Amino acid sequence: MLDAFSAGRPTLSLSEIARRAELPLSTVHRLLTELNAWGAVERGEDGLFRIGLRLWEFGSLAPRGQGLRERALPFLEDLSQITKENVQLAVREGAEVVFIERIAGSGAVPVLTRVGGRFALTATGVGLVLLAHAPAEVQDEVLGGPIERYPRRTVTDPADLRRMLADVRANGFAVSDRQVTMDALSVAAPIDDGRGRVVAAVSLVVHHGGTQPHALAPLVRTSARAISRALHPPI
Known part of the structure; x- marks a missing residue:
């Protein structure tokens, strides 16, 4: 699911993520809810998802x-x-x-x-x-x-x-x-x-x-x- 995001498409809708990840919409919705709560993704006022700062924090520790x-x-x-x-x-x-x-x-x-x-x-x-x-x-x-x-x-x-x-x-x-x-x-x-x-x-x-x-x-x-x-x- 996270691999669905790219430099060219940094924001995606729920259905776009499901299509790119080749997963059922219900599964993607459930996982995105958990990822959003943890901070791995964020949901903007426009309803679109983007990578969250929590992943940047962990990436900086590599x-x-x-x-x-x-x-x-x-x-x-x-x-x-x-x-x-x-x-x-x-x-x-x-x-x-x-x-x-x-x-x-x-x-x-x-x-x-x-x-x-x-x-x-x-x-x-x-x-x-x-x-x-x-x-x-x-x-x-x-x-x-x-x-x-x-x-x-x-x-x-x-x-x-x-x-x-x-x-x-x-x-x-x-x-x-x-x-x-x-x-x-x-x-x-x-x-x-x-x-x-x-x-x-x-x-x-x-x-x-x-x-x-x-x-x-x-x-x-x-x-x-x-x-x-x-x-x-x-x-």
């Missing part, structure tokens, strides 16, 4: 997102201040990217991502970094299934994507050039746990045609290394 975000935030803010561009922090959840922080720079290019939102691993800079360092079985699953296309430049050929992932591992950063929107380019770098395991990725998203990706890569990689050290400072 250790992987909370601890990482708190330690990374000073470096994300520094990167944003230096560049005046969009800065993003993301982790991999299964075969998707989950964004746990985003700072919008003044005059920065609009992006489709949002905090708490999910995205395909194959299109964004952070997604390419996380996929490049994911276990082989995850790569096989992602590249063996349907690959979502956004604008016409989105790379969907598995062989081309494998070459891109190899470049990410060799170069230490990823470039996603107009693979999500035709006016944006992102440069991303891996954040590790101090034992060689990539646990997150940080990226800059800029206007296409502005700064060259290889000029941004040192900034992003420096921020990624700083966050890695903050996660596991030397004893």
